[in-house]
Amino acid sequence: xxxxxxxVVWWLALTGLWVLTLATPSAPELAASAVAAAVCxxxxxxxxxxxxxxxRPRAAWLTWSSVPVAAVRxxxxxxxxxxxxxxxGTFDEVAVPDEPQAEHDARLAVATVVIGCTPGTMVVTSPxxxxxxxxxxxxxxxxxxxxxxxx
Numbered sequence: 001x002x003x004x005x006x007x008v009v010w011w012l013a014l015t016g017l018w019v020l021t022l023a024t025p026s027a028p029e030l031a032a033s034a035v036a037a038a039v040c041x042x043x044x045x046x047x048x049x050x051x052x053x054x055x056r057p058r059a060a061w062l063t064w065s066s067v068p069v070a071a072v073r074x075x076x077x078x079x080x081x082x083x084x085x086x087x088x089g090t091f092d093e094v095a096v097p098d099e100p101q102a103e104h105d106a107r108l109a110v111a112t113v114v115i116g117c118t119p120g121t122m123v124v125t126s127p128x129x130x131x132x133x134x135x136x137x138x139x140x141x142x143x144x145x146x147x148x149x150x151x
Contacts, residue, residue, distance in 0.1 A: 003045065006045055006048075007041045007042060007045050008041075010037075010040070010041035010044045010045060011034075011037050011038055011041040014033075014036075014037035014040050014041055015033050015034055015037040018032075018033035018036065018037060019033055053105055054101070054102040054105070055102060055103075055105055055106035055109065056100070056102040056103045056106055057103075057106045057110060058103065058106075058107075060151075061107075061110060063148055066144065066145070066148075068117075070118050070143075070144060070145050071117055071118050071119060074118050074119050074120035074121075074139060075119045075120075077120060077138075077139050078119045078120040078138045078139060081120075081138050081139060082138065088138055089136055089137060089138045090136070090137055090140070091124065091134060091135070091136055091137075092134075092135050092136075092137055092146075093132045093133070093134055093135075094111075094132060094133040094134075094135055094146050094149060094150050095131060095132055095150050096108070096111065096131050096132060096133065096149065096150055097131070097150075097151070098131055104128070104131075105128060107149075108126045108128060108133070111123070111126070111133060111149040112126055112133070114145060114149065115133070115135060115145060115146070115149065118143075118145055119138075120137060120138045120139040120143075121135050121136065121137045121138070121139075121143060121145070121146070122135065122136050123135050124136055133149070
């Protein structure tokens with residue numbers, strides 16, 4: 001039952017992502033999204049099992065949903081920064097809480113996706129045995145997304 005639920009969650013998320021990219025949804029596009037998402041959902045499920053992954057996401061991580069607003073704001077700032085200073089950027093470490101292994105692995109995975117959605121920051125590495133992420137940032141100053149991930 002849990003396996004089916006996991007595949008369904010992956011399928012819904014991936015189908016939704018595909019549909020969000022469509023300018024005008026049509027029946028063939030929706031069918032293609034459903035099939036492609038099903039294949040990818042199964043691949044994600046079996047990849048997690050092959051790695052012996054056991055994720056336990058927390059409801060509090062839903063506060064990271066402010067990423068779309070941050071993405072728009074940071075896109076404009078990142079473009080200005082890159083055009084003004086092509087070699088801009090720094091590496092920062094983001095500390096993550098010490099948690100049980102399954103929760104820690106889930107946090108690193110979800111944080112990598114969330115941080116990667118913001119244009120000014122990308123995860124360089126997230127060693128599973130350490131309580132930190134190494135990120136490259138284009139923009140100086142505080143980042144609400146990084147602060148939420150580290151809580």
